[in-house]
Amino acid sequence: MALIEAKNIKMYFPVQRGFIDSLFKGETTFVRAIDDVSLQIEKGETLGLAGESGSGKTTMGRLCVRLLKPTEGQIIYDGEDIGKIKGKELRLLRRRLQFTFQDPTSSLNPRLSVGNAIADALKFQRLGTPAERKEKAEEVLEKVGLSPASSFYDRLPHQLSGGQKQRVVFGRAIIMEPEFVVTDEPVAMVDVSIKAQLLELMLDLKKDLDLTYLFISHDLATARHVCDRIAIMYLGRVIELGDRNQVYENPLHPYTVGLIGAIPVPDPKARRSEAIPPGEIPSPINPPSGCRFHPRCPKCMEKCKTEDPEFREVDTGHSVACHLF
Ligand code: SF4
DSSP: OEEEEEEEEEEEEEOOOOHHHHHHOOSOOEEEEEEEEEEEEETTOEEEEEOSTTSSHHHHHHHHTTSSOOSEEEEEETTEEGGGOOHHHHHHHHHHEEEEOSOHHHHSOTTSOHHHHHHHHHHHTTOSOHHHHHHHHHHHHHHTTOOSHHHHTTOOGGGSOHHHHHHHHHHHHHTTOOSEEEEESTTTTSOHHHHHHHHHHHHHHHHHHTOEEEEEESOHHHHHHHOSEEEEEETTEEEEEEEHHHHHHSOOSHHHHHHHHTSOOSOTTOOOSOOOOSSOOOOTTSOOSSSTTGGGOTTOOGGGGTOOOOEEEEETTEEEEOTTO
């Protein structure tokens, strides 16, 4: 059963212009950060959202927890359109949906102890007495591996390592006992050995708390370890979606083939089959005509330049937007 369903989501941000510019150029231009994305996230699964930076992954994650309201389309959570929720109902919804930001250092208040940073999530939701909040925050510190909690509670963020700060960020998300957590590049700022421990912690929390995750990452090697299904995004669209094995063993879209081919292999003799096609993601203000990937695609055909490929299922649970399929 789908816990979250995004239906034809568009998120356009108006481009800020100077006063003179706005007098002489009539129409407002928009950054099309998300341009017609539909997705379902099943209860209990981890869906990976991958792609290069600028593909729209973080915007999509923020929309799923109502940190942003879509320009068009609906996010249905547990049967309800969360774009229409406001006031007290929205505050209550925030307990069930959590978002962990990419950089733990900048997402923690440098002057607030990590124990209070976790307990404050309860305060904002007007839950518990100060003593109860402290007790709960200590429980959470233990749960995320910062033990004994009493020795971590009063520390300031700069007194923790990168991995420990990320644990605090997880703690702040789970203290509300949410159902759904969006984690934005949760292990991008730590080294490999810590990365494995944090991913293990995420999986343990998922099991213990019955969580559903949207795991945002530009790193497909990491996503492979934790995700059940993977959605690949390019320039505001999902261009391939399938279960982990389908996407890694049989990538279809030339962009996905490049991303998978670029995953480092721990074998000096191994040869790379493909690499990410050179070039950068074009501007989302004025995306290319036809297939958005055509200026970089090594398999581009004439019709790719004018016809936008439909996103369709080509195998059970495996969908792609490409004229080759
Ligand atoms: Fe390449 Fe054409 Fe497929 Fe786009 S539709 S990915 S340009 S082959």
